[in-house]
Amino acid sequence: MSDASARTTPGTSDWRTLCKVRKAAQNASIPEEWKISVPPDTSADVRSVTEDCGLLSPRELDIIDLGTKDVSVLVRLLADKHSGYTSVEVTTAYLKSAIIAHQVTNCLTEIFVEHALYRAREVDQYMVERGEPMGPLHGLPISLKDQFTMRGLETIMGYACNIGKFAENDCVLVEILYELGAVPFVRTNVPQTLMWGETHNNVFGRTVNPYNRKLTPGGSSGGEGALLAMRGSPLGVGTDIDGSLRIPSAFCGLYTLRPSYERLPYHGAANTLMGQESISSVLGPMATSISALKLFTKAIIDSRPWDHDPLAIRKAWNEDEYRLIEHGYGKGMCFAILWDNKVVRPHPPLIRAMNMVKEALEKEGHQVIDWEPLNHIDIYKNAQTILVADGGEEYRMSCEASGEPLITSMSPDEDPHPFDLEVSLVKSLLWQLHTEKRALRKAYLDHWNATTTRTNTGRLVDAIISPAVAYTACPHGLNYDSFYTTLGNAMDYACAVFPVTFVDPKLDLPVDPHDFHNHEDEAFYKLYHPDVFPGVPVGLQLLGRTLEEEAVIGMVELVDAAVKKHAFDRV
């Protein structure tokens, strides 16, 4: 027993045991027949192991090759019932390949062979029965960063405290992937806190780069990076709050897209710095083939993620923009290169790479100019300060929950790196409120979605009509009502107000008191005397869904026209 473990305080042995048990469970989830003879540590580049180990049949190796070169070709084959490729076969090939990758790079967290094959069979059965694919990702195995919650599985996300917490629901992304016919088949490793550009944690350990195991695959989507570089997945999904898609993609030779905030649906995924909405983490595809970017992004957007995620932006896939309609249709464009951001200068390979791009573009008839950096250090400091605004409170709490130590260096010898930008630590309770608000928005959205069972249109309720204020224009000093308007702000629904009639003391007689909801309700009740308000206008509110301004205008015009047409029916 070392000195370190002799100093073990009560509780700390628990996290070590917990991690050991969890790691053993992971090992046990690997089928015995898929265990390979792992090359010695001195073997740096392990990429050929997939083929050399002999676990995959020639046909399975062909499948892996296909998916590596162009995932869209693999998808086309899976969608063609006469192609002879089934999801079970493709998923099996990738399960084997992923598990090989894991054994040499430690890239996986959740390994669920039976679950994945069950899903693949379901998808194949669909094809047999209907003769058509389930969706644009029919039968495709997809790997997921260890944030994308799946019902029945833990989401360890680099913290021992998450061991044994099994999810009750799929996150929205996984729901959509199922809708589209995909087959989630493994989840991939991340660093503790998610806020490192490498991939190491106390539960699953360190992920290494298959190009050279002495090197990092980057992070925080480093498990994906290593897996994909090993040809262990045709398409992976990672996340990016500060480079976490792009760093491992750059380090592992992959393609990725980091979409803007809220274009793709993050709701329900586990995350770090929960409730921090100043710089939102985003999800995106990672792959060895470039076709994965459009395939994945278009498929997800075409599924209308805004119907499921209250924060996802309601904005359809625009094929014209994809065709560069706003960029000269891709002809005679002008590119700018940032050679040096005046914070750190790139290494020579990057300068060369940029020169290669410059030349290639110029040969294609494009202009290439220098990009002038502006405020890069200010931008960086601002962003980093935002990202530590809780003073590390969440990290500490997540560690304390299990007793595991906070990892303060990604170095194997645990030497803290001296690099420090001296960001000031601040505290914010806003994040808790964001989290609460997000949950409330989701609940309201689900609630609205559930109205299909109560309409006879086959659709949801189209709009809500309500007061804008509980009363009409009231005496100075007495208006304290935003009870009817706050909903629109907090849920961010597009809504309109329109005038309907005027207070008429003959028609608007006081009513008997009801069972008051609360003190304010009573005060409001007592406020009403028809003689105080005669002739003042009575407006109402129409609420549509988030980003539905046009429809709200159209609907309020329709409502208004209808009201006007029949205004005198009742009087």
Added chain:
Amino acid sequence: MSDASARTTPGTSDWRTLCKVRKAAQNASIPEEWKISVPPDTSADVRSVTEDCGLLSPRELDIIDLGTKDVSVLVRLLADKHSGYTSVEVTTAYLKSAIIAHQVTNCLTEIFVEHALYRAREVDQYMVERGEPMGPLHGLPISLKDQFTMRGLETIMGYACNIGKFAENDCVLVEILYELGAVPFVRTNVPQTLMWGETHNNVFGRTVNPYNRKLTPGGSSGGEGALLAMRGSPLGVGTDIDGSLRIPSAFCGLYTLRPSYERLPYHGAANTLMGQESISSVLGPMATSISALKLFTKAIIDSRPWDHDPLAIRKAWNEDEYRLIEHGYGKGMCFAILWDNKVVRPHPPLIRAMNMVKEALEKEGHQVIDWEPLNHIDIYKNAQTILVADGGEEYRMSCEASGEPLITSMSPDEDPHPFDLEVSLVKSLLWQLHTEKRALRKAYLDHWNATTTRTNTGRLVDAIISPAVAYTACPHGLNYDSFYTTLGNAMDYACAVFPVTFVDPKLDLPVDPHDFHNHEDEAFYKLYHPDVFPGVPVGLQLLGRTLEEEAVIGMVELVDAAVKKHAFDRV
């Protein structure tokens, strides 16, 4: 001298004087010939004063009538060079009408007759010279809430401390309105702090409801409410963080649209709770005619506000959605009515109004059902807690800057209203960071926009190409670089990473040290030895603009194809 003023502390006389002088300046900005004989306070409904006072000619009254009934008709006349209507004539009519409205409701802040008429002449001149309208709002006078900054004017926004601070720039909305041919002609009153549903402040005093001057017009866009109800503007622009468009519209018989966050461009406008992005204030049109909603919203969106406001969502006006394509094209829809939100029950006039709507819709063949409220009190409390998250710090600082007291009640007799929801006060420094980030994003956007002068395409730079990381895959523990990726996160640019080549020690030779930017730059320089990195991939990053995922994918495919095509040119 009353007891209250006897207790006046040093400095407080300054704010009183300041406000008195500013109010006198406002009075002085009213042309003498437009001053009317104001009816006595006992005259509650003052709406007929516009006509009765005799200031407007019959033709001017016809113009006001036109704009009141249907602003789009007025706009069509202004856009028709043969109609006989000029912007000067229309603007003059509305200036008179607005100034009449102000004299009876105290609805205005900035009155700039000469400036407005100068602009109207400019627009008319454009028509004479070009024979066509300047834009979809050609010649239209538009009133603006006292938040929409205009170059050369103060933006008092309800605080004495803003007296004497003259803006150097127009806000983005005003820039766009000028582009579209509009004529901003008055600005309208707001409450101190903007966070009241009424309209009163120490500088300009209280705005009253023209339907009944004993009543409030609502707030915080209450100056607009009163002005529009007086037919003093054909179209106004207000804002809404918690009901501020909808309350005065309901109270003053107007139409409004509260769009979702960031659909319309807020950048550069003054605001309360600066940097608070959890529940964003939005701007929207207010008018007596429903056509104003589409007219204004479509015109602003068609102007591509996202080109000018980094937070504005890049989402085109969709005429199909306006035609209710997703709502059965407006046929056989289902509406739901929220009769009572279980917090406060609406007054009888509102119940009746809802019944009128229900009947009208049912007669038109629509289904009308009850809306079941969900969590309304939780939603309300959450939102209110967010809105006081700085513990009132900004209000206090804004008041302390001039010495004026914080208004704690909207009641004329200053009795504090007992109503209190007991929201807990919290503190957050995040808001300061949001403010800083917003300014940095704007600066970067302007910077990018300025590249038109350096390209030969007639457009901006189409995309930025840069490293994703300053180096390639590095040894464990040494990756501390997000200097190249943070830009994308903080600016929220869509960006992609793509592989270009591999490190080749023969080609990628070390270079001599440069003049290091800083310690990190030096450390990174020293990190490079080609022998450490042989054969590892070299990826790059392509950055597009916010919400430009499709174009980024299209561009990275193009770049990638070009790189592949010419990969061996150089080697």
